[in-house]
Amino acid sequence: AQKVTQAQTEISVVEKEDVTLDCVYETRDTTYYLFWYKQPPSGELVFLIRRNSFDEQNEISGRYSWNFQKSTSSFNFTITASQVVDSAVYFCALSEALNNAGNMLTFGGGTRLMVKP
């Protein structure tokens, strides 16, 4: 069975600090996909990134970066120079190998990030 663990339930930082959100996953599949979603106070779920299990390259998008380490089954998310608008709940999710129909997401419990001015 798949499992995603986000050990940090809540993180509070001051604006401009860097912050890393941890995600550890479990799966028996050799091919899988990892995702991060953001849920701002308004409630919608916003897709941030997808990473394939066979691609361990780290990715950077503006102030966001992701560190995928298969050896430790982790897919951590770092926000550099955090801003108040980054305040949200962040979810890490796992999906088994793709088929033409797509596949369900297993979500972690989420990390609530509060960025104070």
Next chain:
Amino acid sequence: DSGVTQTPKHLITATGQRVTLRCSPRSGDLSVYWYQQSLDQGLQFLIQYYNGEERAKGNILERFSAQQFPDLHSELNLSSLELGDSALYFCASSVRRASSYNEQFFGPGTRLTVL
């Protein structure tokens, strides 16, 4: 805006009642997923439809059912409602006809309150 629409945005009803939540996927997406977000259970997958057929089932109660219509919109029916069914229900869609990606794009959710 993800392109996925859900109606209604809010729903308040009483125990024992039945409600229907509606979802329209992004144009061209064939898969629709339903998820439930509650304080005690977190975000949980309920059920998936692909091009009109049920594809996968998660922790969906027998009191709940869903379907996907020929125009690809989907409905989630919740019956004999209990207080514990109060939650945010998300619909997501994925798999455009010409795409190999599997990002699921989520609708704004329907907040169900059972009194």
